[in-house]
Amino acid sequence: xxxxxxxxxxxxxxxxxxxxxxxxxxxxxxxxxxxxxxxxxxxxxxxxxxxxxxxxxxxxxxxxxxxxxxxxxxxxxxxxxxxxxxxxxxxxxxxxxxxxxxxxxxxxxxxxxxxxxxxxxxxxxxxxxxxxxxxxxxxxxxxxxxxxxxxxxxxxxxxxxxxxxxxxxxxxxxxxxxxxxxxxxxxxxxxxxxxxxxxxxxxxxxxxxxxxxxxxxxxxxxxxxxxxxxxxxxxxxxxxxxxxxxxxxxxxxxxxxxxxxxxxxxxxx
Numbered sequence: 001x002x003x004x005x006x007x008x009x010x011x012x013x014x015x016x017x018x019x020x021x022x023x024x025x026x027x028x029x030x031x032x033x034x035x036x037x038x039x040x041x042x043x044x045x046x047x048x049x050x051x052x053x054x055x056x057x058x059x060x061x062x063x064x065x066x067x068x069x070x071x072x073x074x075x076x077x078x079x080x081x082x083x084x085x086x087x088x089x090x091x092x093x094x095x096x097x098x099x100x101x102x103x104x105x106x107x108x109x110x111x112x113x114x115x116x117x118x119x120x121x122x123x124x125x126x127x128x129x130x131x132x133x134x135x136x137x138x139x140x141x142x143x144x145x146x147x148x149x150x151x152x153x154x155x156x157x158x159x160x161x162x163x164x165x166x167x168x169x170x171x172x173x174x175x176x177x178x179x180x181x182x183x184x185x186x187x188x189x190x191x192x193x194x195x196x197x198x199x200x201x202x203x204x205x206x207x208x209x210x211x212x213x214x215x216x217x218x219x220x221x222x223x224x225x226x227x228x229x230x231x232x233x234x235x236x237x238x239x240x241x242x243x244x245x246x247x248x249x250x251x252x253x254x255x256x257x258x259x260x261x262x263x264x265x266x267x268x269x
Contacts, residue, residue: 035079036079037078038069038072039165039168040069040073040085041084042086042094042110044086045252045261046068046069046085046110046112047062047063047086047089048066048085050238050239050248050252051066051257052066053065060088062086069083069265071262072266072269075266084099085098085111090153091150094160102165103165106168108168108171109165111161111172115175117149118145118146119145123197124249127189132192139200146203147207154208158217170215170218171217171269172208173222174220175201176201176223177226178201179194179230181232185231185232194232222261229255236253237259238252238253239252
């Protein structure tokens with residue numbers, strides 16, 4: 001959040017407190033929430049893949065009514081809400097197809113992006129279907145991509161957002177760790193593979209957080225709130241391999257959206 005907006009918001013809070021004491025500020029909190037213009041960008045973690053209840057009008061973007069942007073908008077009643085996040089989106093898709101709702105009046109932007117650029121889907125396919133050695137090699141390739149190429153791609157997205165919505169607070173949300181190590185899973189990937197996948201997710205988050213900070217954006221880490229709810233935890237907020245609906249594999253379920261991503265955005269917005 002830019003300093004001028006923060007200062008204005010602080011002043012509004014102070015005024016609201018004074019008005020409340022005098023009985024004159026009854027509608028202030030509602031008015032503040034309803035004055036927000038909110039745009040939700042990003043990939044499948046923002047569109048809500050895995051949460052079910054997909055809007056048929058969103059087609060292959062699979063936008064869910066249970067996705068955290070929808071839940072945040074329902075709870076806060078912003079004056080406008082645009083939801084352009086799309087399943088499978090990469091950084092180039094955000095800049096090419098998702099930014100139209102942004103303008104100088106936009107107050108809040110949320111986004112998850114970068115996992116598809118780094119080859120998340122191919123990593124998980126390799127690890128599930130091939131050997132441990134192949135899995136670890138594919139993860140190493142993904143980490144190298146995060147080092148060499150992803151930072152520039154994230155810069156392009158973040159710069160494009162700033163150009164179209166220069167006054168907006170931008171919240172960049174990360175990705176959870178996928179596995180509870182030493183957990184309840186008795187079959188499937190090895191512990192070495194699970195640890196490597198967790199490490200790759202944290203590596204991606206660290207790179208994303210650095211680029212977000214360099215653009216003056218808030219990075220919202222979802223790892224703490226997902227801890228205890230990873231795959232193999234017994235109370236997972238993430239799908240493991242879903243053979244009946246493969247696209248939902250390794251995505252947050254409805255509880256992950258409402259219990260993980262929603263409060264994380266709320267804490268930063």
